[in-house]
Amino acid sequence: MRARDRERVLSELASRVVEETARAGRVEEALADAVYHEQRRLKEDRSKTRDDEQSFWRDVQSEMRRASERALLDQLRRVVRRYGDEICGQFDERVYNSVTRAGEPLIGLLLNAVSPKKIFGELFDERHLPRFDDSVVLQGEIPLLHKLRERGTLILVPTHVSHMDSIAVGYALWKLGLPPFLYGAGLNLFSNPMLGFFMRNLGAYTVDRRKQDPLYKRVLKEYCTLTLENGYDNIFFPGGTRSRAGAVEKKLKLGLLGCGLPAWTHHLQAGKRDKERFYIVPATLSFQLVLEAETLIDDFLKEQGKARYIITDDEFSRPKRVFDFLTQLLSLDSKIFFTVGRPIDPCGNAVDDQGESLDARGRRIDPTRYLLVDGKPTVDDQRDAELTREVGERLTDAYARDTVIQCTHLTAHATLNLLRKANAGIDFVRLLRGGGRVDDVPLRDLHAEVRRLLDELRGLHSRGGVRLGPIALDKDAEDVIADGLRHFSIYHAQPAVLRKGDRIASGDRALLFYYSNRLEGYRLERGTGLRSPLTPDHRALAKGA
Numbered sequence: 001m002r003a004r005d006r007e008r009v010l011s012e013l014a015s016r017v018v019e020e021t022a023r024a025g026r027v028e029e030a031l032a033d034a035v036y037h038e039q040r041r042l043k044e045d046r047s048k049t050r051d052d053e054q055s056f057w058r059d060v061q062s063e064m065r066r067a068s069e070r071a072l073l074d075q076l077r078r079v080v081r082r083y084g085d086e087i088c089g090q091f092d093e094r095v096y097n098s099v100t101r102a103g104e105p106l107i108g109l110l111l112n113a114v115s116p117k118k119i120f121g122e123l124f125d126e127r128h129l130p131r132f133d134d135s136v137v138l139q140g141e142i143p144l145l146h147k148l149r150e151r152g153t154l155i156l157v158p159t160h161v162s163h164m165d166s167i168a169v170g171y172a173l174w175k176l177g178l179p180p181f182l183y184g185a186g187l188n189l190f191s192n193p194m195l196g197f198f199m200r201n202l203g204a205y206t207v208d209r210r211k212q213d214p215l216y217k218r219v220l221k222e223y224c225t226l227t228l229e230n231g232y233d234n235i236f237f238p239g240g241t242r243s244r245a246g247a248v249e250k251k252l253k254l255g256l257l258g259c260g261l262p263a264w265t266h267h268l269q270a271g272k273r274d275k276e277r278f279y280i281v282p283a284t285l286s287f288q289l290v291l292e293a294e295t296l297i298d299d300f301l302k303e304q305g306k307a308r309y310i311i312t313d314d315e316f317s318r319p320k321r322v323f324d325f326l327t328q329l330l331s332l333d334s335k336i337f338f339t340v341g342r343p344i345d346p347c348g349n350a351v352d353d354q355g356e357s358l359d360a361r362g363r364r365i366d367p368t369r370y371l372l373v374d375g376k377p378t379v380d381d382q383r384d385a386e387l388t389r390e391v392g393e394r395l396t397d398a399y400a401r402d403t404v405i406q407c408t409h410l411t412a413h414a415t416l417n418l419l420r421k422a423n424a425g426i427d428f429v430r431l432l433r434g435g436g437r438v439d440d441v442p443l444r445d446l447h448a449e450v451r452r453l454l455d456e457l458r459g460l461h462s463r464g465g466v467r468l469g470p471i472a473l474d475k476d477a478e479d480v481i482a483d484g485l486r487h488f489s490i491y492h493a494q495p496a497v498l499r500k501g502d503r504i505a506s507g508d509r510a511l512l513f514y515y516s517n518r519l520e521g522y523r524l525e526r527g528t529g530l531r532s533p534l535t536p537d538h539r540a541l542a543k544g545a
Contacts, residue, residue: 001088001182001205001227009226010084017080017215017222018073027072028064030215034079035061037213045210056082083219087205138172140340140402144353145281148343149178151355152277153228155260155346156181159249159284159399160237162291166204169235169285172338182227183235184220184256209241217255224256228263228278238395243538244300246293246514248284248403248521250396251537257395258388260346261371261379268368268377277355282341282395286404286469288334288487290514291325297514301432325491334487337404339467348390400521405457406469408496411484412515413524414449415441415497415504419512420530428533429541432509440505443481450477456524466522 001009021030038057060075067075148154158169166183173181184207207220228234236256239249260278267276290296344350347367349357357367370387371377420428423436430436454477460466461473471483488495494507496515506512513533520534535542 001232005230006088009223009230010081010088013084013219013222013226014077014080016226017219018077021076021215022073027069027076031060031064031072031076031079034213034215035064037211037216041210041212079215080219083216084223086208087220087223135334136168136172136175136336136338138176138338138340140283141281141342142176142340144343145176145340146178147353148277148279148281148351148355149233152279153231153263154181154233154343155228155257155278155280156233156235157238157257157280157282157395158235159403160239160242161246161285161287162242164287164291165237165242165285166235168336168338169283179233181233181235184224184237221255221259224259225263225266228259229266234259238392242292242296244296245517245534245538246290246297247517247534247538248399249538250521251539252392252395254385254388254392257391258384261384261387264346264368265371265377265379268371278346279343279351279355280346280391280395281343282398282402284337284339284341284399284402284404286337286339286406288406288408289325289491293511293514294492294508297510301429301510301513335469337406337467337469339402339404341398341402344391344394346391347387348394401465402467403518404467404469405472405519407471407480407483408487408515409518410450410453410457410472411446411481411488411497412512413519414446414453415506416509416512416516417449417525417528417530418445418504419506419509421528432513435509440500440503443499443502443504446481446504447477450480453519453524454480457519457522460522 021027035057038053039061042054042057060079063075064072145154156169156173158165166185170180170183173179183204185204187206187208187210205223208216211217224234224236236259238252238254238257240253243249257280260280264278267278342350345357345367347357347370349359349365349367350362351357352364356364359365368377370383373380418441419431419436419438422438422441423431426436454472457466457468458473461468472480485495485497485499488497492508492511494511496506496508496511498505498507517534517538520532520538525532531542531544533542534540
């Protein structure tokens with residue numbers, strides 16, 4: 001957020017939250033809950049806790065005991081403002097201009113495995129530097145994205161598989177000629193000093209998922225709402241955290257996603273006509289390999305779902321690991337696909353090429369009628385929650401359609417299918433953790449299974465039900481497997497799939513499961529006798545898988 005807007009937005013944020021809490025008669029209760037949750041968090045926090053945090057909450061608890069009603073309101077405002085100051089990001093145009101001037105060559109060097117000799121020999125000759133365009137494919141509804149931004153404020157909602165996502169999305173938006181969007185980043189990401197500096201000064205605001213205080217969550221949602229009202233485009237990851245199982249998101253967290261409706265209602269109440277519309281834009285990211293795949297799938301499987309909610313020590317926290325991952329991945333001319341989906345309005349309606357909302361029959365409608373109570377625009381939490389659920393359903397459909405299936409996904413899925421068949425009757429988790437009677441399968445069987453999957457997926461692709469990477473779309477099964485094996489061999493300590501002569505095995509069956517899961521949800525198990533190993537929402541293991 002720009003410095004000129006920061007104080008005004010934070011003041012309005014405090015006023016709204018305090019007034020709403022006071023109207024509900026919950027001032028003392030809200031303060032008590034905040035003290036309880038924050039003191040509990042600080043007690044359980046294993047990291048170094050700032051003394052001022054402990055002191056602050058001790059003071060709040062002490063002053064509550066003898067506070068008048070007015071003093072309680074002041075205390076509540078103090079707590080809300082503290083939360084707001086912590087969340088609020090900042091935007092420094094000087095930093096942004098410096099990064100964008102140098103950014104293309106720097107990202108190009110990072111994403112392409114150039115030798116040290118080439119780096120130093122050509123560092124100052126931009127003509128010879130690898131380009132970001134060489135590594136990232138931008139596709140989908142890009143012209144419509146530009147058009148709608150001229151008319152309204154955008155809420156970009158990508159899938160979420162890696163901490164690399166926010167970097168890739170932010171840079172893709174710049175490459176598309178769009179200004180920086182605001183986005184929330186987990187507090188743990190700011191622990192990297194260099195990355196934290198750029199994130200703070202390029203618009204990121206902090207989201208501390210360790211905080212369970214309902215008041216904190218209320219402040220966070222109101223902050224996001226106010227940024228939209230003030231014309232700041234936003235990025236939300238409605239999957240919440242990164243997909244632990246590697247599958248496309250099916251069950252979304254709708255809290256921040258619902259900010260568009262109250263922002264739109266407040267616009268109408270204020271009679272604002274400039275950029276009056278709000279649009280939700282789904283997007284997908286697809287990588288052949290995922291930086292944190294080993295940690296994510298281990299967390300998913302650990303103790304049958306009793307995993308950590310926040311991972312603070314994954315691969316992204318180690319800069320050398322990030323560099324090694326990117327240089328090895330792009331040494332194969334691997335592509336990262338950023339696909340912009342078809343936008344919808346905050347009520348879940350499709351929009352046409354002029355940004356007008358459409359009903360189920362394709363007729364133009366006025367969506368503001370959803371926001372009226374007795375003829376006046378009114379915030380209604382129950383109504384807004386129901387409309388946001390409909391938005392969530394539209395997004396999960398869009399994610400399935402616009403996900404790009406790549407060779408690693410196909411190779412892993414086919415291999416896991418064959419291993420499951422060869423080890424019929426063995427518990428699925430046991431197969432992943434300990435192996436089975438059969439540890440490898442014939443290469444010819446893998447060719448046949450990949451061909452079967454390609455036939456299914458290419459038919460689905462032709463009907464607009466999924467997207468395929470160029471090799472998966474145009475090449476034969478042998479080429480798909482060869483490309484998948486090349487990628488699996490370059491990064492993970494134990495490859496998900498490896499070739500042993502004329503047989504195929506897995507060096508890490510948990511990783512095999514992770515990459516295979518990108519094909520879950522497309523009903524590809526039909527005719528195999530296998531059941532999907534994931535629940536329909538992709539958040540847990542299915543019983544009896």
